[in-house]
Amino acid sequence: MTPNREDYLKLIFELGGDENKINNKQIVSGLNVSAASVSEMISKLVKEGLVVHSPYQGVQLTESGLKKASTLIRKHRLWEVFLVEHLGYSWNEVHDDAEVLEHVTSQTLANRLSTYLQDPEFCPHGGVIPAVDQPVHEQKRQTLTEYPVGTKIRIARVLDEKELLDYLVSIDLKIHEEYTIDEIAAYEGPISISNEQKQLSISYKAANTIFVDQL
16 A cells, blocks of 8 residues: 555544544645545545545545554554654654654564553554554544533643644643633634643634543
């Protein structure tokens, strides 16, 4: 399978395509490619039995597509752990290099890497690292936008997206930190959160891709 096909499968999963329909517009945005290119690739993936397509609804991974996506995600997230824990990368720096490494990593290398890292369960962004030959499903969580003022939350997972991660680093938000929601601005305005150490104002767009646990 070509790296291009692999990137499509991985993105469809990241967007929730293991259980829900993902529309072409979301894929265009995620991969920064033309709508025509997405339509052409989706047709190829349908023919190969990796996704199913419903007109006006979108695409969803088949069992075969989810298995292939899970293998890729396992390699990608293992490399992210390695880069952060052993080479001093920050969580917003790892994506591009992990993207390159995943495409040239054999199953044997991935297994040995996992053993070396003591079989980590999560990547630096809070995503699940599946076991070998196991389909991956993220734990179902609500986003920061779905809780009312006064709720105490813990940052559990964020999308592995470079622009988002750079933004979170710029405002000093980290995984596993605990906060109280102080204010939710009207008309999809920023969400203000705080703890004893800091106060943050998070854009609605970013908050919609930050998955949290209620405390």
